[in-house]
Amino acid sequence: MIKLSVVIITLNEERNIARCLESVKHVADEILVVDSLSTDRTRDICGIYGAHFVEQKFLGYVEQKNFALKLAKYDYVLSLDADEALDGELQKEILKVKAGFIYDGYEFNRLTSYNGFWVRHCGWYPDTKLRLVKKDLALWVGNNPHDALTIQGTTGKLSGNLHHYSYESISAHIIQTNKFSSIEAASLYSKGKRATVMKLVTRPMIQFFKDYILRRGFLDGRYGFIICFVNSLYVLLKYAKMMDMQMNRKV
Numbered sequence: 001m002i003k004l005s006v007v008i009i010t011l012n013e014e015r016n017i018a019r020c021l022e023s024v025k026h027v028a029d030e031i032l033v034v035d036s037l038s039t040d041r042t043r044d045i046c047g048i049y050g051a052h053f054v055e056q057k058f059l060g061y062v063e064q065k066n067f068a069l070k071l072a073k074y075d076y077v078l079s080l081d082a083d084e085a086l087d088g089e090l091q092k093e094i095l096k097v098k099a100g101f102i103y104d105g106y107e108f109n110r111l112t113s114y115n116g117f118w119v120r121h122c123g124w125y126p127d128t129k130l131r132l133v134k135k136d137l138a139l140w141v142g143n144n145p146h147d148a149l150t151i152q153g154t155t156g157k158l159s160g161n162l163h164h165y166s167y168e169s170i171s172a173h174i175i176q177t178n179k180f181s182s183i184e185a186a187s188l189y190s191k192g193k194r195a196t197v198m199k200l201v202t203r204p205m206i207q208f209f210k211d212y213i214l215r216r217g218f219l220d221g222r223y224g225f226i227i228c229f230v231n232s233l234y235v236l237l238k239y240a241k242m243m244d245m246q247m248n249r250k251v
Helices: 017-024 042-048 061-071 088-098 170-190 197-214 217-246
Strands: 004-010 030-035 052-055 076-081 084-086 105-114 117-119 129-134 138-141 148-151 155-167
Touching: 004 017, 004 061, 017 030, 017 042, 017 076, 017 084, 030 042, 030 061, 042 052, 061 076, 061 138, 076 084, 084 088, 088 105, 088 155, 117 217, 129 148, 129 155, 155 170, 170 217, 197 217
Parallel strands: 004 030, 004 076, 030 052, 105 155
Antiparallel strands: 076 129, 084 155, 105 117, 105 129, 138 148
């Protein structure tokens, strides 16, 4: 049986972390939590599950996850966020894979809960993620805060869902949208990307059309409309904040 490290990054995740750890306790040979100096009960809860708890000042989403990946004890790693949890079918699939890896990495679908509603459209599902990998071939990439795990090797796909408990309210979604749009705007600006009036005007509308019409967000009812609208607001804020950076205004 192949040994598997489960790697999770955290910051004040006492609301989520127990659910995540409970879902992996039967598939993990090591649970590694890299924590960004939490001030709540995150450490205590991780201790209940026997997790190896490492404190590291936050380096950025991509950088923190690569730091955690390198610390994993075993050659094969399952990387999760604290607000994610394996469903029963996915747990069984991973146990089967541990009997012998055929591929260098495995993908599976992520299903998101929004204020208690499971979102199956809006571009949020199936939201396939690569998360189970051979460590030496894997690397986190992307523009903060949006990260993605990549692999230089072969990939397969597992059935089951990774449950993502994203926002417990619309207000939480708005707050996160404002925060993440600032982070991405700064990341893109630092890499030489620039916003234009054309992008500011057209990109939010294009995003809404893609998510609500092409990706059938309308099938998710009122939450589908809200999600697609906030997705387009994210794009608007990202470009607006980049333009203020270009004009040396306070963001």
